[in-house]
Amino acid sequence: xxxxxxxxxxxxxxxxxxxxxxxxxxxxxxxxxxxxxxxxxxxxxxxxxxxxxxxxxxxxxxxxxxxxxxxxxxxxxxxxxxxxxxxxxxxxxxxxxxxxxxxxxxxxxxxxxxxxxxxxxxxxxxxxxxxxxxxxxxxxxxxxxxxxxxxxxxxxxxxxxxxxxxxxxxxxxxxxxxxxxxxxxxxxxxxxxxxxxxxxxxxxxxxxxxxxxxxxxxxxxxxxxxxxxxxxxxxxxxxxxxxxxxxxxxxxxxxxxxxxxxxxxxxxxxxxxxxxxxxxxxxxxxxxxxxxxxxxxxxxxx
Numbered sequence: 001x002x003x004x005x006x007x008x009x010x011x012x013x014x015x016x017x018x019x020x021x022x023x024x025x026x027x028x029x030x031x032x033x034x035x036x037x038x039x040x041x042x043x044x045x046x047x048x049x050x051x052x053x054x055x056x057x058x059x060x061x062x063x064x065x066x067x068x069x070x071x072x073x074x075x076x077x078x079x080x081x082x083x084x085x086x087x088x089x090x091x092x093x094x095x096x097x098x099x100x101x102x103x104x105x106x107x108x109x110x111x112x113x114x115x116x117x118x119x120x121x122x123x124x125x126x127x128x129x130x131x132x133x134x135x136x137x138x139x140x141x142x143x144x145x146x147x148x149x150x151x152x153x154x155x156x157x158x159x160x161x162x163x164x165x166x167x168x169x170x171x172x173x174x175x176x177x178x179x180x181x182x183x184x185x186x187x188x189x190x191x192x193x194x195x196x197x198x199x200x201x202x203x204x205x206x207x208x209x210x211x212x213x214x215x216x217x218x219x220x221x222x223x224x225x226x227x228x229x230x231x232x233x234x235x236x237x238x239x240x241x242x243x244x245x246x247x248x249x250x251x252x253x254x255x256x257x258x259x260x261x262x263x264x265x266x267x268x269x270x271x272x273x274x275x276x277x278x279x280x281x282x283x284x285x286x287x288x289x290x291x292x293x294x295x296x297x298x299x300x301x302x
Contacts (some may be wrong), residue, residue: 190247
């Protein structure tokens with residue numbers, strides 16, 4: 001993705017409280033807090049304060065890929081100005097409006113949104129046609145669920161309780177057959193580690209496309225000793241071509257390591273997916289929620 005004159009927008013998303021709002025921004029009950037900063041700004045892109053605005057843009061078609069970004073709907077009360085350059089905290093206060101949610105034939109609904117940054121050229125605190133998008137997130141999205149969703153109805157493939165969630169926006173279009181997992185294996189999946197020997201026969205993950213602060217104990221697939229954990233979830237990493245068994249989860253309380261680790265609902269595993277990176281680009285295009293495997297079959301999205 002081409003950089004916008006070298007600008008890298010890094011956003012850290014997590015639930016919480018305590019943010020300081022730019023004067024005039026919406027206040028109220030926080031549903032989700034996004035913490036972050038704008039890094040690597042060059043003088044060529046230096047913009048005055050209260051010009052770059054970040055927002056969640058909802059897709060009324062759910063996870064269906066839109067033809068253009070203009071099909072997405074910003075919710076201005078959930079957007080805010082971003083100090084440029086510098087750190088910020090960005091809160092979501094409101095639930096998506098009915099027109100911003102995907103309505104299922106059986107009456108169920110959810111809202112699927114992507115974080116975008118744009119230049120608010122006319123300073124009216126909302127995106128208008130013709131205003132430039134300057135950053136998006138390659139793999140992350142926001143999901144809102146107003147009522148419990150079954151695994152069959154959920155876009156994640158897993159049952160979801162009501163609330164706001166940060167999810168990975170690149171789930172496989174079709175999951176490959178999963179090998180049977182019936183062992184205890186003895187590896188503390190998801191535990192902190194510095195080296196492989198800390199994982200009692202497993203592998204210590206220290207870095208992939210996602211950051212893994214404190215390390216993460218996992219079992220590679222295929223497992224060296226043939227043991228596949230019955231309490232594990234199989235997760236792949238396309239950039240490295242590797243696949244691991246990781247700590248499985250069904251609810252947020254199943255993952256206790258703290259930010260950026262959370263129960264990532266599209267994989268059913270505890271992952272550091274609450275850390276979201278937005279990258280500047282001159283040509284931001286809609287991204288597909290469903291990612292097909294490479295033609296050579298060398299891997300599938302994590």
